[in-house]
Amino acid sequence: MQVSVATQPGGTSPNEDWVAGTPTFAVVLDGLSTAGLDTGCVHGVPWYVAQLGGHVVAALADPGVALSDALATALERVAKLHQTCDLKNPGTPSATVAILRERSERIDHLVLADSPIVLEGANGFTTLTDLRVDDVCQDLRAESERHATGSPEHRASVARLVAAQRQIRNTPEGYWVAASAPEAAFHALTGAVDQSEVRSAAVVSDGVSRLVTEYQMASWEDVFAQLRKEGPAALIATVRKVEATDPHGERWPRYKVGDDAAVAFCQRDQDARL
Ligand SMILES: [Zn+2]
Incomplete structure (x- = not known):
């Protein structure tokens, strides 16, 4: 397949998203905010x-490795580098993970937390994502959404939410993300589909998918049309244009005015030739 990638920070802070693509796989990571x-x-x-990201790519050098095993190996290796x-520490750096891989007649996929993979097939779009984080700390999340993005009250309420999430992060009562324990890899949602069912796929961070899911300013059909015509960087530019119309998060409550964004657009051979 043909994979094209782009990533961009949402503001002036260093980018906490990461993306890579090769002719056989794509990886997107979204680092969780420390608030x-x-x-x-x-x-x-x-x-x-x-x-x-680098260690996931290295672990995927073995084309037969299961995606969750590759992620577990990478987590173990990165833990040793600390x-x-x-x-x-419950706030040890952590990230969402999304991996899509082309292998023989199959497309393998793995998602851990809320960076989605969207598959385009003959009958429309299928979103693969892990929204377990949305099931926890709902009161604190609702409170953070009542304040203008960037205000002192907003910052304080986001910090309270993150502090509460950390207490149940990577526990059976809470939700799972990539952090220091390899065990989290085996709580990822994994699966495979037949290659013939996938025309193209987008692996994205939630800083991009919210254009469709939260902002509702585009459909997946619009997103894939732009990806095919103009590429991943143009899609991120579209997200930024939409966010600029709501600088205080009044229309779309959110943690930051613009979140870091990452896209890997994967086109199967016959699609890339169109
Ligand atoms: Zn460290």
Whole structure:
């Protein structure tokens, strides 16, 4: 397949999204916000996603490895790189993971937390995502959405939400993300579809998918049309244009005015020739 990628930070802070594509797979990671809270780590989230992404790519060099095994191997290797950091800190750097891989007659997919994979088939679009994080801390989330994005009240309420999420992150009562424990890889949602069912696919962070799901300013059909015609960077530019119309998060309550965005657009051979 042909994979094209783009990523861009949402503001002036370093990008905490990460993306890579090869002729056989695509990987998107979205580092979770620390909301300014302690992490027990000297490296930071941009370092974490770069290391984890690189190690996922390395682990996928074996074409027969299961995606969850590859992710577990990568998590284990990155944990060893922290050396002096406190990996038991509930705020240790963490990320969502989405992987799509073409293998023999199948397309394998893995999602851990809320970076979706959208498959385009003959009968429309299928979204693969893991929204378990939405089931927890709903009261605190609702409270954060009552304040203007960027206001002191908003920042304080987001910090309260993140602090509460950390207490149940990577526990059976809560939700799972890539962090320091390899075990999280086996809580990812995985599956496979026949290659003939997929014309193209988009692996994206939620900073991109919200154009469809939360902002409702485009359909997946619109998104794939733009990806095919203008590529992933143009799609991120569209997201930014929409966000600029709501600078205080009044119409669309959100943590940041613009979130980091990452896209890998995967076109199967016959589609790429169209
Ligand atoms: Zn560290």
